[in-house]
Amino acid sequence: MRLHTLKNVKGAVHRKKRVGCGEGGGHGKTSGKGGKGQTARSGGSIRPGFEGGQMPLYRKLPHRGFNNYEFRTEYAVINVGDLAGLEAKITEVNAEVLAQAGLVRAGVTKLKVLGDGEISRALKVTAQKFTDSAKAKLEKAGGAAIVA
Template sequence: MKLETLKPAQGSVRNNTRLGRGQGSGGGGTAKRGHKGAKSRSGYSQKRGFEGGQMPLQRRVPKFGFNNINRVAYKAINLDTIQALFDKTKESNITVAFLKEHGLVAKSDLVKILGRGELNAAVNVTVHAFSQSAIDAITKAGGSASVLGQEVQGAE
């Protein structure tokens, strides 16, 4: 390979079509826009979703449901996940920052611990919310469950 032999790949370079330059150019007369109608005029642009007068899909399909602006969405973490994390790290203090550090939650997530799985380790968990079954399992294993800023009591 030499510098003077370099050239574009076969078929990758095409000449521009010169529109409106007479009949011999192949694009004369109508400049390849067909005959008459809005699409042949300058400045034409179709509205988004326009389907030629047919009722557009966006209006044919019914609307349903709503988004509750007051909904608080929690990222769910189960006890089996916490047990696996403890087995891997041997860390007994589980916080939101610790979960974020290990890629289980994002920075802005609110975290709720749920009761699926078994917990054998005595861990101190501090997150935004707990299910009652999770609190029971954590306290039964000898750990503590505390909501950020306050202590949670297990069911006796």
């Protein structure tokens, strides 16, 4: 297969709408823009939420509470049971090792280890957070939970 032999799928290419080319074309006179006014003009549009000068609904309603969405700290989470499935030659685990194994996304900076599942081999795990159960399971198996 070569790039110059590729063909579009049937129905992928549409004829360009010829606006303002006479009444016979179906898009003449006002060219699908309705009557006069702001929205008929080139570049004319009103912002979302604008109600023609009337006090908009979003300004009438009370704004209460706090939203931490922009300032939250996101952690990539992994379970102890998932660590047990790593290759036998791996003894030290961190975010880069987990990314190479495909257990977390590449470029993850913060990692949290949860305690779901069982582990029987000693692993030295470096992460930003551990649950108490995860730390206990890692130490019981002879490993270590290192907070980075």
